[in-house]
Amino acid sequence: MDIREITEDELGGWGRALDLGFMRPDAAPAPEARRAVFDPGRSLGAYDGERCVGTFRSFATELTVPGGAVVPADAISNVTVSATHRRRGLLSRMMARDLAAASERGDAVAILIAAEYRIYGRFGFGPATRCGGLEIDLTRAGGLRSVPGAEGGRIDFATMEEVRKVGPALFDRYRRTQPGAIERSEATWRLRTGDLRGSIGDWKEPFVVLHRDAADQVTGMLTYSVADVWEGKRPDCTLVVHDHLALDRATAVALWRFAFSVDWVRRVEVRDIAPDDPLPLLLDDPRAARATERSGDFMWVRVLDMTAAFGARTYGAPGRVVFAVSDPAGYAEGRWALETAPDGSGSCTRTADPADLALGVGALSSLYLGGETVSRLTAAGLVEELVPGAAVRADLTLRTPDRPWCPDMF
Ligand SMILES: CC(=O)SCCNC(=O)CCNC(=O)[C@H](O)C(C)(C)COP(=O)(O)OP(=O)(O)OC[C@H]1O[C@@H](n2cnc3c(N)ncnc32)[C@H](O)[C@@H]1OP(=O)(O)O
DSSP: OEEEEOOGGGHHHHHHHHHHHTTOTTOOOOHHHHHHTOOTTSEEEEEETTEEEEEEEEEEEEEEOTTSOEEEEEEEEEEEEOGGGTTSSHHHHHHHHHHHHHHHHTOSEEEEEOSSTTSSGGGTOEEOOEEOOEEEEHHHHOSBOSOOOOTTOEEEEOOHHHHHHHHHHHHHHHHTTSTTOBOOOHHHHHHHTTSSOOSSOOOOOOEEEEEEOTTSOEEEEEEEEEEOOEETTEEOEEEEEEEEEESSHHHHHHHHHHHTTOTTEEEEEESOOOTTOOHHHHBSSGGGEEEOSOOEEOEEEEESOHHHHHHHSOOSSOEEEEEEEEOTTSSSOEEEEEEEOTTSOEEEEEOOSOOSEEEEHHHHHHHHTTSSOHHHHHHTTSEEESSTTHHHHHHHHHOOSSOOOOOOOO
16 A cells, blocks of 8 residues: 655545544535645555545644743644554554654654544654633632733624734734644634635634733634523523633733623633633632533644754753653654753753663653653653652653643644
8 A cells, every 4th residue: 555645636535535534424525625734745645546545644833832932843633544444554654754754854743632542652642731621600600709800901802804814913922821832824713713614514603802902902812602592581501712812811811701791691611721721710619610521631742853842941940860761763762861950941962871760752752841740650650760769850850830731623
């Protein structure tokens, strides 16, 4: 079976294979949307004769790391192998080819959202961010505590056209404040605002409000939908928050206050929220918020370039930790010294010194953004502590003020 880069003309058959692989035989063809995200050289197809039986796409993005720097990342998506051709090594071949190209380009990491937990560990990926939703019962919440909001700011509804205009610049600033966030492409904004239709139909125009500060600068955006439900003559509506982007704490509070004040609404469901978002504590009764079932591991990371990846982020304490990393694919294999300075910067270089900790590249990748701790992975048998106390020492070094979060599915 042949694996090769597809051409734009082959997107039709490739898209059909993708929809079959994702169990969507009835999906609408979405030629325009597929073309909009097509990047020559980054979409692979596995072919049995003329028939496309495997799909794999990657795209270039930037990943925000602790401290606010960004690293070039290989974002992997649209991975399928037809039910008729599974377990013959097609995914393994497409992955090996894509990771080699990413390493060649100089990408520091590869990232993806794993459909199932057990697929990607073998390729060196580890779960690195978590997702989790909240459902807030407004009849119990007692509103937001009296916390300072944005003085002199204002909130207005926006049209989809306005969102396409101001959303990208707002998000570009926002993502640099959130480790784990990636870029939002123009095609993503068009899909989110109904200007481009994807294959899984059902796009409904959401409500979007923009927050502007006293200087009339856009500092936040809230995107939501409302399920209009009535019990007899009484409203019983749920407001579902899709996007809550704020450049500062005061804007965040103002947007939450708005979401909790919409008439007819009895509960607010936040689809996904950063694990360290203060929201539940802003409520008069934080127990009115309960975690929804949509929580668990989300973005997986695979470190490709140790020096570039660990040199870009910041650290919680000065020190030196030597990792012995096993990586069957070779990219991160070997012994690495992570040296961190009092100003929070760090560097990662090859060393012949004895190691403090031994671990696989997947475990190391789980630690990279600060979403996991060495002590926990050691307790789980995923890290071996070669020098007593090294796990705690490494945790002090790797710790971050906020856990990472990726707000976007890709
Ligand atoms: C980033 C994303 O797009 S996530 C979406 C992933 N896609 C899907 O879940 C769609 C449905 N599933 C599929 O299309 C396919 O089953 C895939 C893509 C998950 C796997 O493709 P395959 O070509 O069958 O994988 P391949 O043959 O290379 O398997 C490599 C190894 O991984 C193992 N493996 C593959 N899929 C799974 C799985 N779902 N669970 C556990 N192990 C798996 C195989 O057993 C094999 O192990 P071995 O080498 O020890 O025998």
